[in-house]
Amino acid sequence: MRLLALLLIGGIGAALSAWGLHRGGRPARAGALLGVVALLGVTGAAFALRPGRIDVSGEPVTGLFDAHLVATDYLRLIVGLWGLESVVLVVVAWLLGGLARLRGLLPATLAAMTGGTVALASADLAVGFAAGAATGLGALVISLHGDGPAAVAAAARDLRVNVVGGAVLLGCLAVVPIAGRLALAGGDPGAAAGSPAFTGVPAIGLVAVVTTLVVAARWGILPFHVRVSRLADLVPPETLPLLLAWIAVPVTVVAIAMVDRLVTPLALPLDGERALLVVIALASMVLGALAAMVHDDLRHAVAYVVVGEAGLLVLAIAAFDPAAWGAGRSWIVVLAASKTALLVWSAVIEDRFGTRSVPDLRGWIRRSPFLAVALVLTALATLGIPGWIAYDARTALAALGAGPPWDLVLVIASVLTLAVYARLLIVGTGQPTSRVDRAAPEWVAPVGRTWALRRPVAPAARTATVDAAPVLLEGQEEPLPRRGPRRIRPGSSPTLATRVEVAGQRVATAARRDRAPLLSAAVLTLAILAVLTSWGALNLGSAAAEPAPILNGAGTD
Amino acid sequence: MTPVLVALAVLVVVGGVASVAAATPRAAVLGLLVALVGAAYVADPIPGAVGLGARLAGTTLGAYLVWVALRRAPARLPPAMAGWTGSAAIAAAAFIAGWLAADGLGEALAAAAGPGGTSGRAGLDTTLVAGSLVARAAVAAACSLTALALPQVVGPRDTLRLGTGCLLLLAAAGLAGNALVGQLDAVVELALAVLTALAGAASAAVIAASVRHGGDLVIRDAHRPDAAIRHRPADDAHPLGHRELDGVPAASRPGSVSGPAA
Numbered sequence: 052m053r054l055l056a057l058l059l060i061g062g063i064g065a066a067l068s069a070w071g072l073h074r075g076g077r078p079a080r081a082g083a084l085l086g087v088v089a090l091l092g093v094t095g096a097a098f099a100l101r102p103g104r105i106d107v108s109g110e111p112v113t114g115l116f117d118a119h120l121v122a123t124d125y126l127r128l129i130v131g132l133w134g135l136e137s138v139v140l141v142v143v144a145w146l147l148g149g150l151a152r153l154r155g156l157l158p159a160t161l162a163a164m165t166g167g168t169v170a171l172a173s174a175d176l177a178v179g180f181a182a183g184a185a186t187g188l189g190a191l192v193i194s195l196h197g198d199g200p201a202a203v204a205a206a207a208r209d210l211r212v213n214v215v216g217g218a219v220l221l222g223c224l225a226v227v228p229i230a231g232r233l234a235l236a237g238g239d240p241g242a243a244a245g246s247p248a249f250t251g252v253p254a255i256g257l258v259a260v261v262t263t264l265v266v267a268a269r270w271g272i273l274p275f276h277v278r279v280s281r282l283a284d285l286v287p288p289e290t291l292p293l294l295l296a297w298i299a300v301p302v303t304v305v306a307i308a309m310v311d312r313l314v315t316p317l318a319l320p321l322d323g324e325r326a327l328l329v330v331i332a333l334a335s336m337v338l339g340a341l342a343a344m345v346h347d348d349l350r351h352a353v354a355y356v357v358v359g360e361a362g363l364l365v366l367a368i369a370a371f372d373p374a375a376w377g378a379g380r381s382w383i384v385v386l387a388a389s390k391t392a393l394l395v396w397s398a399v400i401e402d403r404f405g406t407r408s409v410p411d412l413r414g415w416i417r418r419s420p421f422l423a424v425a426l427v428l429t430a431l432a433t434l435g436i437p438g439w440i441a442y443d444a445r446t447a448l449a450a451l452g453a454g455p456p457w458d459l460v461l462v463i464a465s466v467l468t469l470a471v472y473a474r475l476l477i478v479g480t481g482q483p484t485s486r487v488d489r490a491a492p493e494w495v496a497p498v499g500r501t502w503a504l505r506r507p508v509a510p511a512a513r514t515a516t517v518d519a520a521p522v523l524l525e526g527q528e529e530p531l532p533r534r535g536p537r538r539i540r541p542g543s544s545p546t547l548a549t550r551v552e553v554a555g556q557r558v559a560t561a562a563r564r565d566r567a568p569l570l571s572a573a574v575l576t577l578a579i580l581a582v583l584t585s586w587g588a589l590n591l592g593s594a595a596a597e598p599a600p601i602l603n604g605a606g607t608d
Numbered sequence: 609m610t611p612v613l614v615a616l617a618v619l620v621v622v623g624g625v626a627s628v629a630a631a632t633p634r635a636a637v638l639g640l641l642v643a644l645v646g647a648a649y650v651a652d653p654i655p656g657a658v659g660l661g662a663r664l665a666g667t668t669l670g671a672y673l674v675w676v677a678l679r680r681a682p683a684r685l686p687p688a689m690a691g692w693t694g695s696a697a698i699a700a701a702a703f704i705a706g707w708l709a710a711d712g713l714g715e716a717l718a719a720a721a722g723p724g725g726t727s728g729r730a731g732l733d734t735t736l737v738a739g740s741l742v743a744r745a746a747v748a749a750a751c752s753l754t755a756l757a758l759p760q761v762v763g764p765r766d767t768l769r770l771g772t773g774c775l776l777l778l779a780a781a782g783l784a785g786n787a788l789v790g791q792l793d794a795v796v797e798l799a800l801a802v803l804t805a806l807a808g809a810a811s812a813a814v815i816a817a818s819v820r821h822g823g824d825l826v827i828r829d830a831h832r833p834d835a836a837i838r839h840r841p842a843d844d845a846h847p848l849g850h851r852e853l854d855g856v857p858a859a860s861r862p863g864s865v866s867g868p869a870a
Binding site: 182202217250 | 713716717719761764767770771774775777778780781782784785787788789792793795796799800802803806807809810811813814817818821822827828
């Protein structure tokens with residue numbers, strides 16, 4: 052029931068927030084409020100899920116729709132973390148640009164979380180792939196808000212990546228049992244031409260490669276990186292964590308489950324396919340880091356960091372080893388959490404200093420030391436230290452993907468993006484540019500400018516202004532009389548709506564007054580969450596290692 | 609029942625051809641509707657009532673949303689990649705190839721199963737092994753729809769055909785599932801229906817956005833100069849925006865031929 056409650060809250064919240072935020076004015080405020088409440092509800096419901104509804108062999112015991120949707124520890128962890136980070140993201144977006152910045156982000160987040168929950172809870176791979184593809188369509192809610200033909204082109208790319216990817220994965224799922232049966236029928240890896248095994252083994256290899264390419268397209272891994280940089284140019288920067296990281300998580304998890312459940316148990320000689328996938332991973336990690344280093348556009352640089360670090364995900368599939376299951380699923384969570392912190396850091400930096408040019412950001416640390424701490428923590432979360440989940444997952448994936456000495460090469464390639472973090476930190480220590488120098492200070496202002504709410508004043512003065520800009524209608528010479536501030540008369544009892552509105556406006560005024568420290572605090576919060584994830588908080592290691600609740604897939608095992 | 613379902617598979621392919629080759633939105637959406645709805649029924653055995661109802665609702669809703677989005681679109685679509693004849697030829701060739709591949713696959717599976725009719729492995733009681741013509745027709749139709757849809761999604765020129773290509777690929781995946789996996793679970797049918805409806809809604813949103821921003825269905829990617837040149841409108845020699853450049857009307861700008869006399 053809690054899983055059903057989560058799905059209902061998410062779906063209804065997405066619809067209501069989309070409806071309200073598109074209308075502006077009071078409906079927009081109501082839509083935003085409902086959306087935030089729904090987001091909190093989804094997050095709470097996620098943490099309240101009762102996992103452990105599968106037995107030791109991975110068979111679902113209870114769940115929705117005759118055990119087709121099953122709550123697991125991993126689902127609780129991902130959706131809970133996604134919800135926590137989304138709450139912070141929504142606050143950041145509101146501080147950056149008010150309700151207008153929530154118009155795409157809030158409904159898309161709720162819709163993606165709902166679809167992602169279905170994908171992650173699915174006990175059937177076909178349902179998981181369908182839900183994963185539908186989750187990706189949430190990106191269109193954001194990309195279609197852009198202006199001009201570029202928005203259409205970006206939305207067309209998103210549509211293509213998600214629907215075509217979903218169709219291809221569903222097709223692969225249909226082919227795998229047949230190909231596996233043919234491959235096993237021959238029994239001899241060096242089967243002669245015309246025998247069933249001669250057809251089956253390459254077909255399984257092709258399925259594995261195609262599945263990996265679909266995942267690569269969703270993350271923007273090379274050679275699908277072009278979409279990422281164009282998307283980064285178009286959409287508001289605070290939406291990038293959702294579009295570049297979280298929205299691709301569900302389908303990646305289901306793809307890894309398919310390979311682990313249907314391909315790996317066959318133990319086929321897929322050395323050629325493994326080599327190809329390792330080359331793709333290596334190229335993505337090296338070239339992604341290189342592109343991030345040479346780009347002076349901050350948005351492009353951080354987007355390519357995501358591309359580079361996502362390359363490690365390919366190894367989770369390329370290993371064709373059951374041991375890669377837990378490591379791959381751990382790395383997905385670490386990647387999403389750490390890249391959320393990095394992308395939000397980038398959005399706040401861009402807003403504070405009014406530029407996306409890295410050279411123009413010289414000296415930024417002197418104006419924003421908390422953001423510097425957040426960036427260092429994000430780098431730490433990305434790298435991890437021995438004993439942390441991030442470190443162990445990285446080394447395990449490299450070792451399983453390619454034996455020595457290539458595993459060392461893969462590990463080195465996977466940490467090349469640290470040079471980008473170092474570059475940003477070094478730039479921040481220089482002599483501040485004029486842009487940096489005139490940016491808002493990060494620290495809380497002294498007396499008279501604290502962000503704390505003011506104490507209530509005398510009832511006669513309790514007022515709240517309501518925005519009503521002068522409007523000149525056609526043929527009208529005098530502006531419409533401005534509506535006066537909402538006044539709570541002494542002795543009268545204000546309605547609940549009035550109280551909420553007045554309180555909301557006070558909070559908004561106070562928050563906007565000190566938005567710089569609040570934004571830094573939000574980024575710092577995300578960075579700390581990333582570090583905790585990288586360390587293995589919320590029992591990430593065991594949650595990632597639990598078996599998937601997959602019912603079907605018995606065709607080849 | 610088998611000949612009807614095989615004929616339905618052919619009808620699905622005809623619908624697919626119409627959806628990518630038609631010159632008017634009405635014909636394109638009609639073809640898309642035929643292809644999407646028909647694809648759910650080319651299965652042996654036919655899915656249960658719940659699954660069929662869900663697929664019917666999902667595909668109809670998806671096609672309807674695309675139709676609604678096309679209301680303000682131009683009456684004539686941009687030129688098709690291959691035209692009626694070319695698309696029909698591609699579809700026919702892919703259909704035959706798919707039929708032959710399904711035939712060979714069925715024989716290989718039967719050989720792999722051994723003389724007892726079972727390989728000793730769990731699952732895979734597909735009708736393809738038993739030599740069902742419907743399963744062969746489903747594989748053939750899936751190949752045909754894939755061949756029609758791939759050019760639309762690999763190098764899309766307009767939003768309608770991109771959306772059509774995506775939806776046709778989904779239909780092809782469903783057909784492949786029908787033929788290779790056997791009878792799909794009702795929940796899987798429901799998931800496919802929801803995905804089809806959402807993909808239709810997403811296609812409709814992209815189509816509506818292209819009409820709103822450009823007045824037509826063309827995808828103008830600034831990073832693809834060839835696309836801009838290929839779809840250059842006929843009256844772009846003096847775009848409207850140039851007249852009011854910097855707030856100065858074109859007629860009064862210095863050097864203007866039609867400007868006021870000094």
